[in-house]
Amino acid sequence: MNRRLAQLGRLEERAAEREEKLAERVATVMVKVLRGVLDDLQLTEEQRELAKAATSRHLRLMAAELRAEGKSGGPA
Numbered sequence: 001m002n003r004r005l006a007q008l009g010r011l012e013e014r015a016a017e018r019e020e021k022l023a024e025r026v027a028t029v030m031v032k033v034l035r036g037v038l039d040d041l042q043l044t045e046e047q048r049e050l051a052k053a054a055t056s057r058h059l060r061l062m063a064a065e066l067r068a069e070g071k072s073g074g075p076a
Contacts, residue, residue, distance in 0.1 A: 038051055038052075
């Protein structure tokens with residue numbers, strides 16, 4: 001029984017590590033996409049600053065939603 005619990009613990013740890021790596025890769029891709037879109041739009045400096053602020057605000061909201069989802073065990 002203890003051996004099975006230890007195995008389960010290792011599996012959960014590996015799954016958490018993979019989830020973290022995936023989240024990092026997704027974040028990297030999102031940054032590249034958003035930078036590309038902003039570059040393509042050829043925004044003025046003022047517009048670019050507004051876009052950055054809006055992006056940050058929405059990413060924070062999404063992060064909060066994901067944290068709430070994780071705590072509840074399902075979609076918020």
